[in-house]
Each structure stands twice: as C-alpha cells, then as structure tokens.
Amino acid sequence: xxxxxxxxxxxxxxxxxxxxxxxxxxxxxxxxxxxxxxxxxxxxxxxxxxxxxxxxxxxxxxxxxxxxxxxxxxxxxxxxxxxxxxxxxxxxxxxxxxxxxxxxxxxxxxxxxxxxxxxxxxxxxxxxxxxxxxxxxxxxxxxxxxxxxxxxxxxxxxxxxxxxxxxxxxxxxxxxxxxxxxxxxxxxxxxxxxxxxxxxxxxxxxxxxxxxxxxxxxxxxxxxxxxxxxxxxxxxxxxxxxxxxx
Amino acid sequence: xxxxxxxxxxxxxxxxxxxxxxxxxxxxxxxxxxxxxxxxxxxxxxxxxxxxxxxxxxxxxxxxxxxxxxxxxxxxxxxxxxxxxxxxxxxxxxxxxxxxxxxxxxxxxxxxxxxxxxxxxxxxxxxxxxxxxxxxxxxxxxxxxxxxxxxxxxxxxxxxxxxxxxxxxxxxxxxxxxxxxxxxxxxxxxxxxxxxxxxxxxxxxxxxxxxxxxxxxxxxxxxxxxxxxxxxxxxxxxxxxxxxxxxxxxxxxxxxxxxxxxxxxxxxxxxxxxxxxxxxxxxxxxxxxxxxxxxxxxxxxxxxxxxxxxxxxxxxxxxxxxxxxxxxxxxxxxxxxxxxxxxxxxxxxxxxxxxxxxxxxxxxxxxxxxxxxxxxxxxxxxxxxxxxxxxxxxxxxxxxxxxxxxxxxxxxxxxxxxxxxxxx
Numbered sequence: 109x110x111x112x113x114x115x116x117x118x119x120x121x122x123x124x125x126x127x128x129x130x131x132x133x134x135x136x137x138x139x140x141x142x143x144x145x146x147x148x149x150x151x152x153x154x155x156x157x158x159x160x161x162x163x164x165x166x167x168x169x170x171x172x173x174x175x176x177x178x179x180x181x182x183x184x185x186x187x188x189x190x191x192x193x194x195x196x197x198x199x200x201x202x203x204x205x206x207x208x209x210x211x212x213x214x215x216x217x218x219x220x221x222x223x224x225x226x227x228x229x230x231x232x233x234x235x236x237x238x239x240x241x242x243x244x245x246x247x248x249x250x251x252x253x254x255x256x257x258x259x260x261x262x263x264x265x266x267x268x269x270x271x272x273x274x275x276x277x278x279x280x281x282x283x284x285x286x287x288x289x290x291x292x293x294x295x296x297x298x299x300x301x302x303x304x305x306x307x308x309x310x311x312x313x314x315x316x317x318x319x320x321x322x323x324x325x326x327x328x329x330x331x332x333x334x335x336x337x338x339x340x341x342x343x344x345x346x347x348x349x350x351x352x353x354x
Numbered sequence: 355x356x357x358x359x360x361x362x363x364x365x366x367x368x369x370x371x372x373x374x375x376x377x378x379x380x381x382x383x384x385x386x387x388x389x390x391x392x393x394x395x396x397x398x399x400x401x402x403x404x405x406x407x408x409x410x411x412x413x414x415x416x417x418x419x420x421x422x423x424x425x426x427x428x429x430x431x432x433x434x435x436x437x438x439x440x441x442x443x444x445x446x447x448x449x450x451x452x453x454x455x456x457x458x459x460x461x462x463x464x465x466x467x468x469x470x471x472x473x474x475x476x477x478x479x480x481x482x483x484x485x486x487x488x489x490x491x492x493x494x495x496x497x498x499x500x501x502x503x504x505x506x507x508x509x510x511x512x513x514x515x516x517x518x519x520x521x522x523x524x525x526x527x528x529x530x531x532x533x534x535x536x537x538x539x540x541x542x543x544x545x546x547x548x549x550x551x552x553x554x555x556x557x558x559x560x561x562x563x564x565x566x567x568x569x570x571x572x573x574x575x576x577x578x579x580x581x582x583x584x585x586x587x588x589x590x591x592x593x594x595x596x597x598x599x600x601x602x603x604x605x606x607x608x609x610x611x612x613x614x615x616x617x618x619x620x621x622x623x624x625x626x627x628x629x630x631x632x633x634x635x636x637x638x639x640x641x642x643x644x645x646x647x648x649x650x651x652x653x654x655x656x657x658x659x660x661x662x663x664x665x666x667x668x669x670x671x672x673x674x675x676x677x678x679x680x681x682x683x684x685x686x687x688x689x690x691x692x693x694x695x696x697x698x699x700x701x702x703x704x705x706x707x708x709x710x711x712x713x714x715x716x717x718x719x720x721x722x723x724x725x726x727x728x729x730x731x732x733x734x735x736x737x738x739x740x741x742x743x744x745x746x747x748x749x750x751x752x753x754x755x756x757x758x759x760x761x762x763x764x765x766x767x768x769x770x771x772x773x774x775x776x777x778x
Contacts, residue, residue, distance in 0.1 A: 156730050159722065184732035196727040200745025209741070210731035217732070249745065266731065 109134050109171060109305050110155075110274055116165035116330075117154050124150040126330035127166070132274070135302040139316055140309050141341065142327035143349055148309045149193060151327070152278045155307075156190045157183050170274065185217040187273035191263035191280050193309075198250040203262070206250050207232060207269055214270055235268045239295045256283035264295045271299075277308040281315035293318030313345040326352055356413045356521070356551075358387070358484070365415055365488055373462055375469075382474050383486035390480040400479075402665040402697045403607055403636045407579065413521035413551045415490055416443040420516050424449070428510060430543050430573065432762045435508040442513060443491035443522040455501030456536075464494035464527050471527065471557050479609060481581045485523040485555040492524030492554065495538070499531030499561065506537035506567075506756050513544040513552065513574070521551040528568070530592075532561035537756050538568050544575035544602065551579045558586045558594075562616060565593035569759055573766070574602035576633065581607045588648075590616025597754055598625040599763050600635055601770055610639045614648040625654040626750040628767065629662030629694075630774050636665035639683075643671060643706075647678040655750055656687040657743060658694035659774040665697045670713065674705040685715040688746055690774065740771050 115128040124147045132138050142148050154161050155168060157180035168175045175183055198206070212222040223231070236243060239261045251259050260280055267275050277296065281289055296306070296319055308315060316324070316338060324341050326334040326349065333352050334340065362384050366377070392408055393400035421444045428439060428449070438458060439449045452458055465472050472486060492511075497503060511524060528538055542552060552574065560566050574580045580603040588594055600606055612621055627635045641650045656664040670681045687696045698715040720742055728738035747767050754760040 158726055179735070180726060180729040181732050181734055184730050190730055192727065192730075196721070196723045198721075198724045198728070198742065198745055200748035201741050206728070206731075206741070209733055209737070213732035213734070213737075270731065 110307075111169045112166070114166035115151075115154065115163065115168060117150060117161055117163045119150065119161055123164075124330050125154065128330070128332060130325065130332065132305045132307060134305055135300075136322045137300065137306040137308065137319060138323045138325065139321040139341065140307060140325050140327055141311070141313075141344060144311075146327045147330040148327055149278060152190055152276045152307075152309055155183075155276060156180060156188060181213070184272075185214060188276075189267055189270060189272035189274070190276040190278055191260070191267060193279040193282065195251050195254075195259040195263055197252050199252055201250050203248055203250050204228070204232065204246045207266060210266065211269055232269065235265055238268055238298065239264050240291045241265060257285065257288040260284055260292060261288065264292050268295060268299055273303065274305045275307070277306060279309055279311065281310055281312065289315065290318060313341040316341045328352060356408055356411055361413075361415050361521075362487060365490065368417070376462060376465055379465070379472055379474075380487050383483045386474050386478060387480050387483040387487055390483060392480060399638060399667065402663075403605065403634060405605075407605065408551075411519055411549060411551070413519045415488065416516070416520045416522050418444065420444075420520060422514050422516070425514070429512065429545055430510055430541060432506070432508050432539060433758050435506045435539065435758065438493065438495065438507060438509040440491060440493075440509075440511045440524070442516060442520065443524065445491065445493055453503055453505070455498040455534075456503060456507065457496045457498075459494040459496055461489065461492070461494065461525060468527070471559075479583070481553050481607075482555055482583045482609075485525060485553050485583070488523040489525040489555075491522050492526040494527035494529065496529045497531050497534045497536050500533045501531065502534065503536040506539050506759055508539040508541055511540075511542045511552070511554070513546065513550050513578070515546045516548065516550070519549045519551070521553065524552065524554040526554065526556040528556065528558045528566070530558075530560045530564045530566045533563045534561065535565045536567070537759070538566065539571065539759055540568065541571040541573070542580065542602070543571070543573040544578050547575060547577060549577045551581075553581050555583045556585070558584065560586070560588050560592040560594060562589045563591050564589070566595070567755055568594065568596040569754060569763075570596070570598045571763065572598070572600035572602050572606060572608075574606075576602065576604055576631065578603050579605045581605070583609045584611070586610070586612040586621065588612065588614050588616070588619035588621060591618040592616070593619070594621040594623070595753065595755070596621070596623045597750065598623070598637070599750075599766070600625070601628040601766060603633065603635070605634050607636045608638070610637065612639075612641045612650065614643055614645045617646045618648065619645070620649045622651045622753070624652070624750045624753065626747055626767070627654070627656045627664060628770050628774070629656070629664060630659040630770075631662060632660070633662040634664070635662075637667070639668040641670045641681065642673070643676055643679045643681060644673040646676055649680040651681075652683040653750065654685045655746065656696060657690065657746065658687065658696060659690040661691070661693045663695040663697075666715070667699045667701075668713070669701045669703065670711060672702075672704045672706045672709050672711065676706045677708045679706065679709040679711070681709070681711045683713040686746075687715075687717040688743065689717060689719050690743075736775055739775050740768075743771055744768065
C-alpha cells in the first residue's frame, strides 16, 4: 500500500531523514518509535505534503502512485490521513461544516453523491459515540476551546468519518489521560480491518499496550535502525534507546 | 479640479427661495470648508489617505436632469424590509414606504427643529463642512417614541449611469424615539463604472431606553470616492448595535463619532472592510465616554487583497469624574497579499479611575498551519482559504440580528472571496 524507498529529506538545509525504507501492506499497523528530533514527525509531514520539507532523494509511493508529486489535498483524496500531533484551531469555521466538507470532498473525488446535512448529522452522531464525544463539539469552531484530549478525539472522529485507507497517528497518545487513551485506541482498533493500514508515531510504549502493532521500527537520527514485532517496544521500555545508538 | 465655489454658487442659484437661516448655515459651512481646505499628508488624522484625486476630478452636483430612468428592479434589495429609495441623490417617495410610527421628514423641518445637529463646530472636518454647505439629498427618518419597528428599514442610496462625474452630499438623520426600536440598513451602492463622489453625513440619535440596530453597507463602485461622517448620540440607557460593512470605493474614508449623552448607554460598533486592487479604506472611530456606567465595544476587521490599503484609527476617551466605564476596542487585519498595507492605531485616553478598558490590534496573513490542516483533510487550497477568511469575517457577521440582512452581507463576502482569491 505505502512504499518508502531511501527517503531523504531536509528542512531549512538541515538533513533530517537520511534514507528511510519502509513498506506497509494493507491491514498492517506499524509503529515508529524514537526520541525527540529523530525524524518521526518529519516522516509524517513528508508523507502528507507539508510545505518546507524538501525531499532530496528517494520515493514514496501509495497504491503505486508517486505521492511526492501530489498536493496535500490530492494525497488526502487518494486515501491518506494524519491525526495531527497539534490539531489546529480554526476560528469561525464550524466543526460539523468542516467535517462534512472534508467527507464531501472525498465523495466527490470518488464520483459519488455528496452527503446532505441531515444524513450527515445522523452519520456524525454515530461516530461521536465511538470516541465518547459530546454533541456540543459539533457546533463549535474547529478545535476552538477544545482541551488537549478533546482535540485528539476530534482527530480520531475525523478519521472515522473520512475513512481513509492509510492513517498516520502522530503522537496521538500525547496529552491524553489513561481513560481518553483507551477510548482513542479503541476507536482505532474498531476501525482496523484487512484493507486499512496505519502508522503510529509515538515516544512511549504506552499507546501500543492498547493497539496491537504488527511491526515496530526504531528511528534514530533519520534512519530506521531496528525493526521487530511488539516485543521490541517492551525492550525499548526497559532499556531505552541508548543500546541502539551506534 | 472640482470647482467647489462654482458648484456652491450654482446650488444657491438653484434654490433662490431657500429658507434664510438654512442659507446662512450653508454660507458659514462653506466658509469653514474654504478655511480648512482638503486634508493633506501633514494632517495627523488624515495622513494615510491621499485626497489629491479630488484635484484631478471635476465633480458637479446632481440635478433633477440627472435622474435616470428608474431601474425595473431596484438592485441590492434585501427581502422583507421597508424601502426608502434614492437614485443619483433623488428621493423616490413613490417607491418608498414607511411603516406606522415612522416618518420621513424634510431636511428643512428637521433643521428647524434640531438646529444644534447642524451647527458648525470647531472640530468639524472639511468634508462635514462641505456636506453642511451643499447638503442636497438624504432624508431625516423619525421613529416615534415607544414604537417597535419589526421589519428593517432599508435606505438605498444608489448611484447609476450619468453623463459627467457627479457629487452628492446626502444628509441623513435617524432619530429613534424613547423606548423605540428599529433596524436601519443604510445602504450605499453604485452600479455604473463611472467616477463619482458621495459625501454623506448621518446623524443618529437614540432616545432614552431606545435601541437601534444600524447596518451600514458601503458598496460603491470601485472608481467612487466615498467620504462619510456618522455621528451617534446615545441618551440614557439606550443601545446601539452598529455594523459597518464596506467593500466598495476607490477611496473610502469614514469618521464615526459616538457620544454618550446619558448614563447607562451601551454601544457596539463592528466593522468589516474588504479591499482589493488599489482600493483604500480609512476608518476613524472616536467613542467619548462622558457619562457613567456606559459600555462601548468596537471590533473592526479588514481583509486586504492585492495592492489595497487600510487605515484604522480608533480612540476611546473616558472623561474625568466618570464612573463604571467599560470599553474595549479591537482591530484585526488579514493581509492576503504581500503588497497589501495596513495602518492601525488604536488609542485610549483615560482621565478617570473607575474604568475597565482594553484595546489591541493585530495584522497577519492566512494561518499556514490552518491551511495545511484543512488541505490534509482533502479540501482544495481555494476552499480552505475561503473557509479561513469566512471564519475570520464571521465574528462581525454573526451579531447581525436580522437574518435577511446577515445573509445579504454574508453572500457579498462569499462572492468577494471567490473573486479576490482567484485573481490573487
């Protein structure tokens, strides 16, 4: 589904990614772990197409299409989603309106009929229950006045609504208390199936207790230095990252 | 160059039988205008606006001959409102309707009964003096005490086709009686491409316990000069909710002055200004707290595209020995182009102790994080920008109570955004 080959990227002349190779197949959940500054978020930003990230080498293909040629919205429409580490507040833009516009952009892209407001309300009320969010968040501006945990739930709500084929969870666990973490993880787990893939970026093994990753990769200084199954997370928890430093 | 003296003489000749006291006022005002001259860059309160185009244009007053064929459909009509209609400066009473308790008076009658509203003051600016000297259109609208006018009154001041560059000096008075309530939409629009100059003065008086929702729409054509003065007087416990929506004009200058003449008044003045190409919008607001327990709130937003420019100068004065003043003033500007320019100068002058005052001003560009966030959800860049700017404008539009009026302006904003972003 997603194939990353020898990916090298820089931000403002600083080389961050130094040759990433990673293949994610349908149905798989991969976790990327690593210290601050190791390049985890840069990888997420390069895949989603944020400005100022310059790819100097390598390729990223998604369902056989070169992602790097596409705009952020084209990537989103082709099935890529990111739950943001820091979801953005958009004053004056209604959350429900935004969610519906996002879903309709996808439906339109797929040549399907757009969803009307009434049908959307029925749909979104169902999805709200899955992340245990109050309906009051629907009438607010996007992320406006949301606590850290509410913002993260709102990200997952968007994922459940848009139903992307490939989702990046960028530090979705940070800022969540244990109850919220369980709800978010359960939202993701119920959403998993044999078609959908995930890339979870995290500092801690904590999130992975609630989501079962198929693979864990350790990123150090812009390179994947170790890959393994979920026992690797436990080892990292116990020993830290230093045993992997070259 | 516009020969104001010649135009003034023509006006006096046109109405030879005019009331002597009104005529005296005109002379005094014209003298004041001559004494002041047009503003220059050296005038502190006028320094960011260039009035030199007045020297290149030759405006003349609009006469009955300039009354065009009436349009089959009046543009800009907001549904479910009472209409007061003027075209090229000429009041069309047959197309206007006034509900019960509302009177459209004549300028002379209004002047006779409220001479102080017309008297020349030391602080008058040249355009106000020019208006008083040449006032040739506009109407006084009186709302009787205790009358609640359900539907908004839409005053349309339309400029349409004419042969030469015209000027008009409309004088409006909106007198809201005690305990009365009304919504007045003061709507200026131009539908031709020709150059013209509109110099309105609106005097708004709200009686005790009265309230007014005042929506001012400045939708002149892009070659027009629109220089305006709005004076609000709020008597005790009266309320004003004003929204100034402005998207037209090559040069737009608006001076808003608000005086609390009794205790317990409450005023909100919001503004939304949209500029593109080489448009220039300059708004000056002075709110004078000279009585107790009055509240004033100002929020002015500008959205500037292309090489357009804006000026916001807001001042709140809290006089000595006043109590319980609550005043805030905020100015937020969004630059859509690197060539757009904004000058903001919020000021507080506080001479009392029992006050709660805040003010602030910010100018920035579209939030790139927000833009990326929305695009990462599949929205096109265009759609995302529209939503972000629309969200920015919403804070001004939301408080407009009448839904039809709000929708009218929201649609204007949406259409403006589509165009401004496409050619950006």
